[in-house]
Amino acid sequence: MSQLKPFPSYGQDNSNGGASGIEPVKDHRRRRSSSIISHVEPESFEDENDQQMMNNMNANWVNQRGAWIIHLVVIALLRLFFNLLPGMSNEWSWTLTNIAYVVGSYIMFHLIKGTPFDFNGGVYDNLTMWEQIDDGVLYTPTRKFLITVPIGLFLLSTHYCRYDLQLFLLNFVLTTFVAVVPKLPVTHRLRISIPGITGPAQIS
Amino acid sequence: MIDSVNVPEVLPSSIPVPSAVISSASYLWFYFITFFKLIPGAHYVIDYVEKSHQDDPYRTFVEVLLILYSIVYFLSKPKKKGAVDQPKLSEKEIDNLIEEWEPEPIVVPDERNEWRLAKIPVIEGSGADNVINITRDNGKEAYASAFNLCSFNFLQLSKHPRVVEIAKEIIKNYGVGSCGPAGFYGNEDVHYNLEYDLASFFGTENSVLYGQDFCVSSSVIPAFTKRGDVIVADDKISVSSQNALQLSRSTVYYYKHNDMASLENLLHELDEAEKKEKLPAIPRKFIVTEGIFHRTGEIAPLPELVQLKRKYKYRLFIDETFSIGVLGATGRGLTEYYNINRATSIDITVGSLATAIGSSGGFVLGDNVMVRHQRIGSNAYCFSASLPPYAVRTASTVLQMMDEDNSSVTKLRYLSNKLHEWFQTDTELLRYIEVTSHRDSSVLHFQLTDAQRQQKFGSSIESVFQESQYQQQHCISDHFVESWEKEEIFLQAIVDTVLIDGNILISRDTIVLKQETLPVTPNISICCNSSMEESQLLDAYNVIRIAIIKHCSEA
Numbered sequence: 001m002s003q004l005k006p007f008p009s010y011g012q013d014n015s016n017g018g019a020s021g022i023e024p025v026k027d028h029r030r031r032r033s034s035s036i037i038s039h040v041e042p043e044s045f046e047d048e049n050d051q052q053m054m055n056n057m058n059a060n061w062v063n064q065r066g067a068w069i070i071h072l073v074v075i076a077l078l079r080l081f082f083n084l085l086p087g088m089s090n091e092w093s094w095t096l097t098n099i100a101y102v103v104g105s106y107i108m109f110h111l112i113k114g115t116p117f118d119f120n121g122g123v124y125d126n127l128t129m130w131e132q133i134d135d136g137v138l139y140t141p142t143r144k145f146l147i148t149v150p151i152g153l154f155l156l157s158t159h160y161c162r163y164d165l166q167l168f169l170l171n172f173v174l175t176t177f178v179a180v181v182p183k184l185p186v187t188h189r190l191r192i193s194i195p196g197i198t199g200p201a202q203i204s
Numbered sequence: 205m206i207d208s209v210n211v212p213e214v215l216p217s218s219i220p221v222p223s224a225v226i227s228s229a230s231y232l233w234f235y236f237i238t239f240f241k242l243i244p245g246a247h248y249v250i251d252y253v254e255k256s257h258q259d260d261p262y263r264t265f266v267e268v269l270l271i272l273y274s275i276v277y278f279l280s281k282p283k284k285k286g287a288v289d290q291p292k293l294s295e296k297e298i299d300n301l302i303e304e305w306e307p308e309p310i311v312v313p314d315e316r317n318e319w320r321l322a323k324i325p326v327i328e329g330s331g332a333d334n335v336i337n338i339t340r341d342n343g344k345e346a347y348a349s350a351f352n353l354c355s356f357n358f359l360q361l362s363k364h365p366r367v368v369e370i371a372k373e374i375i376k377n378y379g380v381g382s383c384g385p386a387g388f389y390g391n392e393d394v395h396y397n398l399e400y401d402l403a404s405f406f407g408t409e410n411s412v413l414y415g416q417d418f419c420v421s422s423s424v425i426p427a428f429t430k431r432g433d434v435i436v437a438d439d440k441i442s443v444s445s446q447n448a449l450q451l452s453r454s455t456v457y458y459y460k461h462n463d464m465a466s467l468e469n470l471l472h473e474l475d476e477a478e479k480k481e482k483l484p485a486i487p488r489k490f491i492v493t494e495g496i497f498h499r500t501g502e503i504a505p506l507p508e509l510v511q512l513k514r515k516y517k518y519r520l521f522i523d524e525t526f527s528i529g530v531l532g533a534t535g536r537g538l539t540e541y542y543n544i545n546r547a548t549s550i551d552i553t554v555g556s557l558a559t560a561i562g563s564s565g566g567f568v569l570g571d572n573v574m575v576r577h578q579r580i581g582s583n584a585y586c587f588s589a590s591l592p593p594y595a596v597r598t599a600s601t602v603l604q605m606m607d608e609d610n611s612s613v614t615k616l617r618y619l620s621n622k623l624h625e626w627f628q629t630d631t632e633l634l635r636y637i638e639v640t641s642h643r644d645s646s647v648l649h650f651q652l653t654d655a656q657r658q659q660k661f662g663s664s665i666e667s668v669f670q671e672s673q674y675q676q677q678h679c680i681s682d683h684f685v686e687s688w689e690k691e692e693i694f695l696q697a698i699v700d701t702v703l704i705d706g707n708i709l710i711s712r713d714t715i716v717l718k719q720e721t722l723p724v725t726p727n728i729s730i731c732c733n734s735s736m737e738e739s740q741l742l743d744a745y746n747v748i749r750i751a752i753i754k755h756c757s758e759a
Contacts, residue, residue, distance in 0.1 A: 026450065028453050118430065118581075121429075122430030125431060135284075136284060136285065147274060148277075154270070159255075163258050163260070168263065199484065
């Protein structure tokens, strides 16, 4: 909305009047969608400018090899931690490792939006970290790695759970719906609002 | 061994599977396994698969799907969502395209604009003096000892011998440059001292120094705003603030120039709209205006602004480039003029050291938190070189002199009042021109009346704005509005006559129409300063008056 309109914002001088009648001259309003499923609007020219102006420190570190290895290290440490709890069976230890990793990565990649470094006019405010990685390009090596890790972990944990049906279902449902589905290209920039629980989704 | 007994029981027996399918599948499977076992380490895989299969084909199916999907994902090429594939071109085609391409010239030579260059005066010596030698058009025209009515050095204090002496001493001790941005060895003791001096002079908690005054607002506002924030601005702000609003990435609303009813209406409606919308977070909100308007010379009604800002919980941003050193009994600007405490009324004040204070650079006044944020979040502070030490010390000394003695401010006020009085009481002159500036403004702005503009050029402020906007929106590179250009040439003719007949230098306001996002009018400005005599100014007024009447009554 970078086009300038000649003086639409004088308030009640507008022919249609009322609070809904005022229109800004430059529009960067936060818009919210009233439908249950909605997509975040594509970036405008100005948004892309702001995104490319500076290195996105919030998301770019995931491309480093160390950041890849740390996933495996974290999984190993989680497994060790759950194993050390008294009275923990091997099956449950693996399942808890899986749950912890999947939920943790969901919070990190898909729940928290924006960036802690505020030098870009809030251009990332409505994007999750997953959507910020590699400037929103899909199927990049990092994304491939990040989607393979939970699948591999799921296979491992079900294997070591000796195929107990309940644990299998728990692991499977969590892995698919919390780790894999949010990473699919279909759900990229998709917002789901649940009436009564969440407010309307912000889409721009 | 694989035989028909091993056909999984999950297949319903009601659907007969042709035996040919079963036997061919069995053969395929048998040979696949046989060859697979030849791969070293393959028995581990088979072990794993056998163990995980555990006679549960559904689960195996689910797992296989998951693995298959990860393989599909792994093999896909990087692509942005919704991006269209570019056509694949061969080397030769690319070369051809490059050869065919003819770049447009970066600057289109346009003889329609050449007159502007020829009219720019070149001053020999310091531009701050009242009597100057100028040349124009590459030295083709020369005017000796012309009376200068173009200087923004309103108080003329920086020419005082005491200030010059200090500047000399500082150059001897510190050199001429500061060699870097403020945070990278650019700031020396004198810079911090001036920040303290400014803060104590204007009665705020703290202040920040900037290297250049034009870029102060466009660096400060974006440091505090982002998408979703709300800015309500006056619709006659200068191009520096317009740039700031563009860079702020906020939602910008304009109210009618200095019209508090319009502002209140707008704030009220925004308030109602916000209540209705139930935003998850309250946006930051600013009111942006200027002390003395750069374009028109009017004064902002501060008491009403402060009242509205408090009522609707906005922050007030005022650009005081032209009001500091001019308004108020001791030149402390807009707040002193209205007898209001600056620290509690204006949240961010932007001022210039290059106008009344007669040095160079700009500064921001405000509270400690606001200042601290700028030191790391404001682009112009972080990335451009700080002021030379002598300019800084000069400004400090001028502030000290203003504090000790306000006679130059008083005299400036007297002169500007006189100047405005002559122009505004001249009924013959007012048939042609409109004086927009306030009588306390040290710059007198006048423009043609709307009727004159319509009669002479067939245009109005709105028509020029619309045409200019159209060209901006369609990215026309040789931006040109004919009626605007004619009016500018007409005003330049007045300026020329004044210079040739009276040896007096006045000037059109320099406006680059291409950069303006708000309606503007071409106008002429006359600056007075405290070292002028009333008689000199009166002579100048008479010359200007005759020139205006001569040109306006011609057509």
